Amino acid sequence: MNIPENLRYSKDHEWVLIDGEIAIIGITDHAQNSLGDIVYVDLPKVGDHFNAHDACGSVESVKAVSEVFTPVSGEVIEVNETLNDSPEVVNKDPYGAAWMVKLKIKDAAEINSLMTAEEYREYLNNNT
Amino acid sequence: MSIKKVRQHPTQNESLIFERSQKGRIGYSLPKLDVESKNLDEIIPVDLRRDDDLEGFPEVSEVDVVRHFTRMSTWNYSIDLGMYPLGSCTMKYNSRLNEKVARIAGFINLHPLVPEEEAQGALELMYELQQNLAEITGLPAVTLQPAAGAHGELTGVLLIRAFLEKRDGKARRTMLVPDSAHGTNPASAQMAGFTVKTVKSTSQGLTDIEHLKALCKEGDIAGLMLTNPNTAGIFEKNIKEICKIVHDAGGLVYMDGANMNALVGVARPGDMGVDVIHLNLHKTFSTPHGGGGPGAGPCCCSAELEPFLPVPRIVKEVDRFKLDFNYPDSIGRIKAFYGNFGVMIRALAYIYTHGADGLREATEAAVLNARYISYHLEDTFEKPFKSDCMHEVLFTHKKQARKGVHTIDIAKRLIDYGFHPMTIYFPLIVEGAMLIEPTESVGRQDLDAFIEAMKAIAKEAEENPQLVIDAPHSTRIGRLDEATAARKPILRWKPEIEAASKTA
Numbered sequence: 001m002n003i004p005e006n007l008r009y010s011k012d013h014e015w016v017l018i019d020g021e022i023a024i025i026g027i028t029d030h031a032q033n034s035l036g037d038i039v040y041v042d043l044p045k046v047g048d049h050f051n052a053h054d055a056c057g058s059v060e061s062v063k064a065v066s067e068v069f070t071p072v073s074g075e076v077i078e079v080n081e082t083l084n085d086s087p088e089v090v091n092k093d094p095y096g097a098a099w100m101v102k103l104k105i106k107d108a109a110e111i112n113s114l115m116t117a118e119e120y121r122e123y124l125n126n127n128t
Numbered sequence: 129m130s131i132k133k134v135r136q137h138p139t140q141n142e143s144l145i146f147e148r149s150q151k152g153r154i155g156y157s158l159p160k161l162d163v164e165s166k167n168l169d170e171i172i173p174v175d176l177r178r179d180d181d182l183e184g185f186p187e188v189s190e191v192d193v194v195r196h197f198t199r200m201s202t203w204n205y206s207i208d209l210g211m212y213p214l215g216s217c218t219m220k221y222n223s224r225l226n227e228k229v230a231r232i233a234g235f236i237n238l239h240p241l242v243p244e245e246e247a248q249g250a251l252e253l254m255y256e257l258q259q260n261l262a263e264i265t266g267l268p269a270v271t272l273q274p275a276a277g278a279h280g281e282l283t284g285v286l287l288i289r290a291f292l293e294k295r296d297g298k299a300r301r302t303m304l305v306p307d308s309a310h311g312t313n314p315a316s317a318q319m320a321g322f323t324v325k326t327v328k329s330t331s332q333g334l335t336d337i338e339h340l341k342a343l344c345k346e347g348d349i350a351g352l353m354l355t356n357p358n359t360a361g362i363f364e365k366n367i368k369e370i371c372k373i374v375h376d377a378g379g380l381v382y383m384d385g386a387n388m389n390a391l392v393g394v395a396r397p398g399d400m401g402v403d404v405i406h407l408n409l410h411k412t413f414s415t416p417h418g419g420g421g422p423g424a425g426p427c428c429c430s431a432e433l434e435p436f437l438p439v440p441r442i443v444k445e446v447d448r449f450k451l452d453f454n455y456p457d458s459i460g461r462i463k464a465f466y467g468n469f470g471v472m473i474r475a476l477a478y479i480y481t482h483g484a485d486g487l488r489e490a491t492e493a494a495v496l497n498a499r500y501i502s503y504h505l506e507d508t509f510e511k512p513f514k515s516d517c518m519h520e521v522l523f524t525h526k527k528q529a530r531k532g533v534h535t536i537d538i539a540k541r542l543i544d545y546g547f548h549p550m551t552i553y554f555p556l557i558v559e560g561a562m563l564i565e566p567t568e569s570v571g572r573q574d575l576d577a578f579i580e581a582m583k584a585i586a587k588e589a590e591e592n593p594q595l596v597i598d599a600p601h602s603t604r605i606g607r608l609d610e611a612t613a614a615r616k617p618i619l620r621w622k623p624e625i626e627a628a629s630k631t632a
Contacts, residue, residue, distance in 0.1 A: 034559060036536075037611030062610040063553040087615060 001124065002029040004095055008111060009120035010071035012053075015095060018111060023072050023103045027059065029094050030124055035061040038090040041083040043100060048076045052110050056101055059090065072110045074103035141604060142203075145186045145196050146621045155190040184623040203604070205548050207417075211570050211578060215520045215551035215563025216310070216359060218389045218411035220494075225481060226414065226474035235473055240465040244450055250469065251449035255442050257476045261428055264479075264487070265385075265405055266398025269434035271441070272426045272472055273463040277386060280406025280425025281316035281353070283438065284382045286459045287404055287429055288351050289320055290436040291380065294457060300350040300379070304343055306335050308360060308555045313353045313384060322350055329557050333360040333513035333522075335370060344377035355384040356397070359555040360513055361498065361520040361563070363390070371401030380404065380433075388412045389567065390495055390519035393488030404429040413475035424471040438462045493568035494519040497575060501564055504579045508586045512558045519567075525560035533589035533596045535560040540607060541588070541599035545581035 007015040013031035017024040032038065040060040050056050055067040056076070080099050083089060090098040105111075115123060168177075188196075205212075212219035230236075238250055258270035274280035285303065292300050303322035305313045307329055314324040325343055328336040335354065343349075352374045356364045364370065371381045383397050383405040389412045391397070397405045409415045410423035417423065429437065439458045440451035451466075482490060495518050502511065502521040509523035525535040539549035539562070551563040566575060589596050600606065618625065 037614075039611060039614035060614075062614060064556060088611070 001033070001121075002095070003117045003121050003124075005117045007095070008071070008114035008116065009123075010069065010114055011123065012069045012071075014069060014071050016071050016111070016114060017099075018105075021105050021108075022077070023074060023105050023111075024099050025056075025068075025070060025072075025101045025103065026099045027068060027090065027094060028120075031066075032091050032094045032098075035059060035063065035066060037062050038087045041087045041090060041100065043079040043081075043083065044076050046076050046078060050074065050076070050103070052107075059087075068100060070101065070103065071114055072103060073106040075106070076101055077104050078102040142196065142199055144621055145188065145193070146184060148188055148192055148196060149184075149186040151187060153187045153189055153192070155188060155193060184621070207569075210546065210548070211566065211574050212548045213550045213564045213566050213578065214548065215361070215522070215565040216386060216554065217417070217551065218386075218408070218519075218565060218567055219417065219548075220389070220411075220414050220567040221569040222414055222416050222474075223478065223481070226477040229477045230470050230473040232473075235469070240469075248449055251442055251451070253476055254466065254469075254472055255444055255449055257472050257479075258426075258442065260476065260479050261407060261426055264392055264396070265388075265407070265428040266396030267402070267405060267428040268398075268431055269437055270426055270428045271437045271462075271467075272424065273438045273461070273467040274406065274425035274427060275463055275468055276410070276423035277384075277406060277408045277425045278312040278316055279462070280408075280427050281312055281382070281384060282319055283425075283427045283459070283462055284404045284406050284429070285317055285320040285322065285351070285353070286462075287427065287433045287436045288380045288382060289322070290457065290459050291433050292350055292378075294436075296378075300348050302343075302346070302348045303350050304340065304352040304374070304379075306354065306358065308333070308358050308557050309353060309355055310359065310384060310386060313355075317353060327352070329358075329360075332515060333358070333362050333557070334366065334515075335364055337366055337369065337373070340370065340373055344373055344379075347377075349374065349377040349379035351379040351382055351403075353382045353384060354402075355387055356400075357387045357390045357518040357520075359387075359563070360522045360557070361387075361517040361565075362513055362515045363518050367400045367402075375401070386411065387519065390491065392491050393484060394491050398428075398430070404433055409471050409475040414478045415471045415474040422468045422471060424468045424475070426467075440466070442466075490568045491519075494566075497566040497568060497570060498564070500572075500575055501566060501579060505582055508583055509562070520563055520565035522555070522558065523562045523564070524558050525562065528586060528589040528596075529560060531589050531593040533593050535562055537596045537599060538562065538582075538585055538589070541585045541596045542581060543600040544602045545584070547578060547581060 007017055009015055013028045015026050015028050038059050038061050042058045044056045050070045050073060052071060052073045053069050056070040057068040058065055059068060079101050207219050207221060234249060238247060254272055261270050262268050274283045301323050303317035303324050304327050305317060305324050306327045317324050327343060328339045330336045356367055358364055374381050380403040381401060383402040385405045385407040388407055392412060404427060406425045406427050408423060408425055410417040435455060435457040436459050438461055439453045439455050443450050443452045498517050498519050498521045502517050510526035512522060512524050525538060535552045539552045542549045553561055554563060555561055585596060
């Protein structure tokens with residue numbers, strides 16, 4: 001299972017890349033693998049505000065629809081429109097081309113509560 | 129001389145009716161005109177007529193149509209062909225006797241608007257069915273109006289909403305739903321104006337009591353929607369405590385009756401503290417189901433909730449039956465006329481042919497059959513929750529996934545062995561779920577054949593996983609590309625699509 005070292009992770013299997021005061025959010029390799037072929041991605045609107053753990057979108061696979069929870073609070077400044085037409089990117093490149101949302105971080109302290117790559121690897125070992 | 133396998137013949141590979149079209153072919157002939165002919169413009173003005181030439185409309189003869197649809201009908205799998213172990217669906221046999229009774233001329237020719245005096249038999253049948261469902265659930269008041277399960281859920285939570293607004297003089301807005309629930313539960317609650325909060329399951333697959341208590345402490349609790357046995361096939365043994373916690377928080381308990389086939393004649397939700405339940409007549413009471421519907425989702429409730437039931441209600445006055453609209457607190461009508469009457473006839477026939485002892489026996493056989501499968505397959509497939517199952521048993525693909533064989537592959541391979549697959553990827557609380565519900569309608573031979581097929585597939589997964597991953601092999605069409613079908617759906621036939629496929 002691919003778990004990049006430079007990202008932080010949530011228990012709901014989202015990843016976060018911190019870039020200054022911007023958080024880039026997507027779902028992990030484990031999440032896309034469990035969901036199976038992704039057929040539709042529903043993203044929020046630019047300007048939406050979310051608190052940490054709010055559902056900010058959803059991904060639909062051939063098996064089920066699952067919500068995407070934002071691991072940190074903030075305002076949506078950009079969404080990845082390419083996923084509307086090419087949802088399969090989530091399966092192919094979950095940590096790269098399939099980023100979902102960019103948030104302007106509201107509370108930087110929340111980042112500390114997220115798991116490191118090592119902690120997430122251990123979390124997966126214990127929970128799957 | 130060699131005889132080759134025929135693949136192009138229509139019995140082996142059916143084309144669409146559009147593709148069978150032949151220019152100018154028709155399926156009718158009109159008699160000779162024996163009246164004065166009229167100009168079409170005098171009958172239908174030009175501006176009301178369609179003037180395109182209906183390109184692509186199939187031009188076929190009667191025999192083309194009959195053969196096309198008859199051939200496709202033989203491709204169906206149905207409950208009349210074999211075991212249909214779809215978990216949570218209770219695909220039990222639909223008795224021919226029920227069909228015969230439902231076709232009695234006095235019932236099928238009855239117009240829904242005839243005066244009450246002329247529909248006494250139909251009203252008596254509905255009244256009798258209500259009485260029986262009340263006895264079976266232990267909840268005294270019944271409406272037969274809801275057209276199916278989710279409609280019954282909506283009716284149930286609307287009753288709760290109306291009751292709470294009358295009792296408290298204001299609304300309560302939080303509906304609790306366990307994470308193992310059918311997806312229709314949160315949808316019904318949302319539709320009735322509630323906000324849904326999710327109750328977690330424990331590692332034993334039961335409702336987490338501590339989490340339920342914590343959510344109840346947050347206040348504004350309208351109720352809990354609980355399926356029992358739950359969707360993991362496990363009886364919520366703490367049901368009385370669960371009901372008490374919700375009642376103490378001022379809410380009511382709605383039970384989803386989807387899994388009543390595990391309880392009928394043995395235990396009653398009303399005795400457990402449940403306030404309202406819906407029943408699926410098309411599951412538990414053997415009326416046709418899944419394409420052969422329609423369904424029916426009657427609601428049974430406590431005396432407290434009775435004033436809010438939909439109108440008209442069927443009441444008995446001495447020996448006459450009446451439709452009574454005079455319930456000022458009623459949530460109103462929720463279905464045109466009185467519900468799906470044909471389904472009610474079949475359900476009552478099912479109850480009467482079984483009797484109380486027979487209903488209990490059916491329940492016991494349904495649970496025994498599921499436990500028989502559980503016992504024989506628990507060393508072969510991972511069983512995520514160790515408790516004894518009720519009428520359905522839950523496994524996962526965990527052991528087979530190590531070889532790259534997943535639930536979807538096992539389900540597809542089962543088709544090659546002649547079985548309809550089980551419910552897959554539900555409930556969502558376990559990964560790679562396979563939910564198997566044999567019902568009481570299968571005997572030991574069928575159960576053994578199913579168990580043998582599942583063991584054979586597990587062996588194949590171990591020794592030749594690609595065989596399972598590529599399944600099915602015995603069907604006319606192989607594994608369908610569900611992902612492309614969902615990502616780039618082609619929703620209807622168009623002439624240009626056929627033209628493109630011919631030149632390709």
